[in-house]
Amino acid sequence: METMRLFICEFITGGGMQDVDLPPALAREGDIMLSALLSDLLDAGFDNIICTRDPRLEKINGNIEIIKPGKNVWQTWQRCMEDSAAVWLIAPETSNVLYELTCMAQASGGLLLGSNSAAVELTTSKSNTIQYLITNNIPAVPILHDIDNFSPNKTGWVIKPDDGVGAEGCYLFNDISALQRHINYLNSKNYIVQEYIPGIPASISMLCLQGQTRVLACNEQLFKFENGKGHLSGVVVNGLRVYHQELEMIARDIAGVIDGLTGYVGVDLIMAEQGPVVVEINPRLTTAYAGLGSSLGRNPAEMIMKLMQNARFPDFHQVKYQPVTVRF
Incomplete structure (x- = not known):
């Protein structure tokens, strides 16, 4: 099984943002995960690996076949999935990216090396x-609704995107009026507010x-x-x-x-x-x-x-x- 063809699809560094400025923090974290995974797979004897790569980034080290993203990277990814026995996705949940890639991978008929679309959607x-x-x-930090009826608390409130990754867009406010101003500035409903838990x-x-x-x-x-x-x-x-x-x-x-x-x-x-x-x-x-x-x-x-x-x-x-x- 070690010769099976693997497609490792890392969204950020693989061309998913080739038409916009690359967020440095996300690109760095994407490369950290990708480099570690590729090194481990090669060490384990999996030597038939393909990836796409944003042309603005440095080349990948190791015996990896690099596929050019092309003008439509999603079409390129689909071809890579159809040409591989297994697909490993590294992608953000933001804007349903991971969900859409998961659906595409499932439809390709290969082995999906990760959670299915129902788990990803949730x-x-x-x-x-x-x-x-x-x-x-299962204990979890509750989501707060209706800012006008928030109860005062000593720790403050955390606001962040509902589908965000890492620390992107995550803020702490101790003042309810400052939180309200931030919500107005966002001009979006794609956020959640939670009480800050020390x-x-x-x-x-x-x-x-x-x-x-x-x-x-x-x-x-x-x-x-x-x-x-x-x-x-x-x-x-x-x-x-x-x-x-x-x-x-x-x-x-x-x-x-x-x-x-x-x-x-x-x-x-x-x-x-x-x-x-x-x-x-x-x-x-x-x-x-x-x-x-x-x-x-x-x-x-x-x-x-x-x-x-x-x-x-x-x-x-x-x-x-x-x-x-x-x-x-």
């Missing part, structure tokens, strides 16, 4: 995800299959608000292993209630005083992936490929769980 919207989790008795920014890296899960890493997110604007500078992979029992429990609950979560899934949380509360679910690779190999002492791409090809979880013997810092 988790694309933070508000829908949060409501679904709360309905299923605690440790955290994430889970997990493998999912048919309602079951295995946790790869309990991570500390290097996230903070600077002058009211959210800033994510990195992640300490398995930096919060001390909380693994609580995080493994919530990971099992999530995998059990969201049908179609498959392969690598990331979950962002806050380790609050009352325990972990979910912020969002990412049904795709997250930047924590880049530190997994060093943290686990195992090849994470090989583990994921075995999961997808054999429809069973790989063994976790001799896994190290060492803390590893990834800076963006």
Whole structure:
């Protein structure tokens, strides 16, 4: 199976934004994930890999076949999917990009190395995800509605895009009138407001299959608000292993209630005083992936490929769980 043709579709660096200015932070994070994944796949013996590449970026190292994006990169991606045995998507949920690519990959008939379209559709919207989790008795940060009736609080309010990625567009306001002015400035309904929950920014890296899960890493997110604007500078992979029992429990609950979560899934949380509360679910690779190999002492791409090809979880013997810092 090692000679199977793989199409790795990284949206940001693969031409998805070739007609606009590349956001430096997103391009950097995309390249961090892509480089780590390609290196792991090559090390695992998968040597028939194709990618597209934004011509403004540096060439990819390694024995990778690069396909030019062309004028219509979506048509190029479709041809790549149809020409491959398996497709691995790395794309933002923003504007339904990940959902549309997932639908395209499913229609291509190859092996989709990730969550199905139903799971992606749900988790694309933070508000829908949060409501679904709360309905299923999984602790999550509630979405607030009707700003005119907000109750005063001592911590403030966080506002961000409903389908955003990373820290893009994430702001903290302690004053309700300033929050209202920001909402008016946005001139859009594509946002959510939540009460700011003090605690440790955290994430889970997990493998999912048919309602079951295995946790790869309990991570500390290097996230903070600077002058009211959210800033994510990195992640300490398995930096919060001390909380693994609580995080493994919530990971099992999530995998059990969201049908179609498959392969690598990331979950962002806050380790609050009352325990972990979910912020969002990412049904795709997250930047924590880049530190997994060093943290686990195992090849994470090989583990994921075995999961997808054999429809069973790989063994976790001799896994190290060492803390590893990834800076963006």
